[in-house]
Amino acid sequence: MRFLYFFVRRFLHSIFVLLGLSVVIYVISRIVPGDPARMAVGYQAPQWVVNNMREYMHLNDTIPVQFFYWLRSALSGDLGISLLTRRPVIDDIRQVFPATLELALYAGLIMAIGGIMLGTLSAHHKDKWVDNVVRVFAYMGIVTPAFVFGIVFTLVFGFWLNWLPTIGRISPDLTSPPVVTGLMTVDSLLAGKPLIFIDAVKHLLMPSIALAMAGLSQGARITRATMSDNLGKDYIAAERALGIPERQVLWKFLLKPSLIPTVSILGLDIAAAIGNAFLLELIFSWPGVSRYGVRAMLAKDLNAISAVVLILGLAFVVVNICVDLVVGILDPRIRLSAQRNE
Amino acid sequence: MSGHPLLEIKDLYVQFNVYGGALKVLDGVNIEVHPGEKVGLVGETGAGKTTTMKAVLHVLPEPAAQITGGEILFDGQDILKMVPSQLKQIRGKGIAMIFQDPTLALNPVFTVGEQMSAVVQYSMEAGRNLTKREVRERSITTLKEVSLADPERLLGNYPIQLSGGMRQRICIAMALAARPKLLIADEPGTSLDVTIQDQVLRLLDELVEKRNTAIILITHSLGVVRERTDRVYVMYAGNIVENAPTTQLYSRSFHPYTQGLMAAVPKLTGGGVSDGIPGRMPAYLNPPQGCRFSPRCPRVMEICRGEKPMLREASPGHQVACFLYPRGNELEINTKWNVSSGG
Numbered sequence: 217m218r219f220l221y222f223f224v225r226r227f228l229h230s231i232f233v234l235l236g237l238s239v240v241i242y243v244i245s246r247i248v249p250g251d252p253a254r255m256a257v258g259y260q261a262p263q264w265v266v267n268n269m270r271e272y273m274h275l276n277d278t279i280p281v282q283f284f285y286w287l288r289s290a291l292s293g294d295l296g297i298s299l300l301t302r303r304p305v306i307d308d309i310r311q312v313f314p315a316t317l318e319l320a321l322y323a324g325l326i327m328a329i330g331g332i333m334l335g336t337l338s339a340h341h342k343d344k345w346v347d348n349v350v351r352v353f354a355y356m357g358i359v360t361p362a363f364v365f366g367i368v369f370t371l372v373f374g375f376w377l378n379w380l381p382t383i384g385r386i387s388p389d390l391t392s393p394p395v396v397t398g399l400m401t402v403d404s405l406l407a408g409k410p411l412i413f414i415d416a417v418k419h420l421l422m423p424s425i426a427l428a429m430a431g432l433s434q435g436a437r438i439t440r441a442t443m444s445d446n447l448g449k450d451y452i453a454a455e456r457a458l459g460i461p462e463r464q465v466l467w468k469f470l471l472k473p474s475l476i477p478t479v480s481i482l483g484l485d486i487a488a489a490i491g492n493a494f495l496l497e498l499i500f501s502w503p504g505v506s507r508y509g510v511r512a513m514l515a516k517d518l519n520a521i522s523a524v525v526l527i528l529g530l531a532f533v534v535v536n537i538c539v540d541l542v543v544g545i546l547d548p549r550i551r552l553s554a555q556r557n558e
Numbered sequence: 559m560s561g562h563p564l565l566e567i568k569d570l571y572v573q574f575n576v577y578g579g580a581l582k583v584l585d586g587v588n589i590e591v592h593p594g595e596k597v598g599l600v601g602e603t604g605a606g607k608t609t610t611m612k613a614v615l616h617v618l619p620e621p622a623a624q625i626t627g628g629e630i631l632f633d634g635q636d637i638l639k640m641v642p643s644q645l646k647q648i649r650g651k652g653i654a655m656i657f658q659d660p661t662l663a664l665n666p667v668f669t670v671g672e673q674m675s676a677v678v679q680y681s682m683e684a685g686r687n688l689t690k691r692e693v694r695e696r697s698i699t700t701l702k703e704v705s706l707a708d709p710e711r712l713l714g715n716y717p718i719q720l721s722g723g724m725r726q727r728i729c730i731a732m733a734l735a736a737r738p739k740l741l742i743a744d745e746p747g748t749s750l751d752v753t754i755q756d757q758v759l760r761l762l763d764e765l766v767e768k769r770n771t772a773i774i775l776i777t778h779s780l781g782v783v784r785e786r787t788d789r790v791y792v793m794y795a796g797n798i799v800e801n802a803p804t805t806q807l808y809s810r811s812f813h814p815y816t817q818g819l820m821a822a823v824p825k826l827t828g829g830g831v832s833d834g835i836p837g838r839m840p841a842y843l844n845p846p847q848g849c850r851f852s853p854r855c856p857r858v859m860e861i862c863r864g865e866k867p868m869l870r871e872a873s874p875g876h877q878v879a880c881f882l883y884p885r886g887n888e889l890e891i892n893t894k895w896n897v898s899s900g901g
């Protein structure tokens with residue numbers, strides 16, 4: 217029960233974080249040069265149209281009042297019209313965000329499973345050849361940008377070996393399942409179409425692995441470091457000394473305390489992946505929010521930019537709450553101290 | 559003591575491989591423990607007491623730590639040559655260990671119950687799995703044996719929710735859960751305040767007495783050893799420098815180091831406080847040639863710097879590793895340690 221309270225409190229904190237973020241976004245969008253009213257109506261429009269538009273957009277009011285109007289409509293789901301697509305920004309976001317979310321979720325899954333497994337393997341065989349291979353692999357994973365992996369994968373598995381599709385979310389000859397969640401793999405299963413599911417997974421493989429490489433490597437390194445540190449702890453020696461089988465010592469009593477730092481780092485990596493997916497979304501023609509955001513920036517499409525920044529901020533906040541939840545489950549010290557501070 | 563020893567550590571060498579070389583920590587350690595015997599292992603911090611005992615249970619952090627020589631016989635079988643399934647039969651059931659700091663010896667992210675049940679589960683004879691209920695009941699009985707109140711509630715607690723004394727008792731309970739023949743207690747209660755430490759030691763005495771468990775009591779306090787052991791081993795820089803029946807050691811010690819330790823014990827009856835033994839224990843990276851105590855020894859001779867003294871019988875049942883005593887049946891040579899007055 218008190219744990220629940222901790223989360224309600226954590227959630228309320230997040231609302232203030234988002235409020236702060238929206239202030240920053242709004243102020244920045246208003247201090248950049250250029251008249252939003254002029255941009256909205258176009259360069260050929262006569263001055264009186266611009267003046268009407270200024271009135272309509274509340275641009276003659278003070279900035280705090282403007283922010284209040286903006287926030288009020290943002291809360292009701294109205295983020296304005298995109299200059300680029302001439303559609304409500306919220307509709308655009310609804311369309312592009314799930315694609316990136318799906319990519320980031322799969323990348324996160326690969327990061328977590330791959331990172332923890334490689335790190336564990338490395339720690340159990342510390343300073344042996346397995347460990348050395350993993351460490352070199354991890355260094356390479358960290359220093360190589362995701363788009364390089366994207367290009368190499370496309371070349372090798374897409375063009376040379378021809379194993380995996382290189383563009384889009386599903387093959388063009390298939391029709392998308394009805395949109396429920398916006399996640400292709402989930403929607404296809406909900407619609408009972410396993411073939412579309414398999415096709416969607418094939419499309420996801422290369423971009424999500426490329427996106428996951430940095431986080432996976434980071435996760436492997438952190439897991440290895442924490443685990444080999446914990447291997448020297450007295451409680452592990454004590455558990456071994458009391459006759460608890462080695463397998464249980466390693467996979468239960470060592471793994472749980474060693475995951476705590478990894479979970480925190482992976483949380484940040486997953487949230488960052490949503491924003492960093494941009495180049496991969498270009499390479500794989502992935503209709504996602506990063507690509508949308510960069511196009512909006514190039515076109516000075518302020519409403520769309522604000523919406524993208526806000527959605528990325530929201531993703532960070534949500535991921536952080538999830539991380540706190542998982543760390544709280546793993547580590548009673550954090551859970552209990554959170555209760556004591558009340 | 560007659561009969562076969564329960565535990566026999568023969569000429570044990572352990573080194574820690576670190577960046578820049580090897581720390582030669584244990585330099586030929588010999589210890590014998592007979593069934594039901596109470597043995598004290600005394601020495602300064604860093605003398606290798608804990609390392610020796612971790613080697614006995616084969617829980618040194620390998621590959622950094624490496625056993626480079628010697629044998630550890632338990633009931634006549636060499637622990638160092640055992641395969642994991644044999645080792646499983648020894649750990650907990652044959653030999654159990656209470657680690658130095660109960661705060662570090664308990665896993666911080668599992669409840670007392672989760673840790674107890676893992677221990678209890680494997681404390682049984684092979685071939686029978688306990689049901690969840692049996693495990694819980696046994697955990698509760700085990701906790702009751704160490705005089706912990708409200709064991710049902712304790713099982714659901716995490717170590718950080720408990721006091722130091724409770725953690726120590728839980729460590730003792732876990733070590734005794736499988737009724738070991740030999741209990742190794744590494745400075746029990748040292749991290750606790752004095753009154754609690756005394757309670758813990760008395761509890762330990764009682765449990766060990768009741769079951770006739772052999773015990774190795776590791777400590778740096780000669781007072782603790784004097785009251786509760788049959789035989790004392792004195793350890794210095796990875797060597798056993800002297801061992802004797804407790805009463806004999808206190809009435810007549812041979813090794814200059816032991817004599818220094820004795821002089822360092824504050825006495826209630828006049829005298830004063832010793833300055834202790836001047837100097838520090840040598841670094842293990844380049845330990846002194848010959849006797850490792852030679853750089854600090856007031857009676858150092860030429861031979862001490864070149865050759866390592868072996869443990870030899872100085873009087874019946876009393877062994878010492880020192881060139882001051884080259885033959886058997888020696889007279890005690892008293893080393894004057896500087897005892898300042900007033901203190």
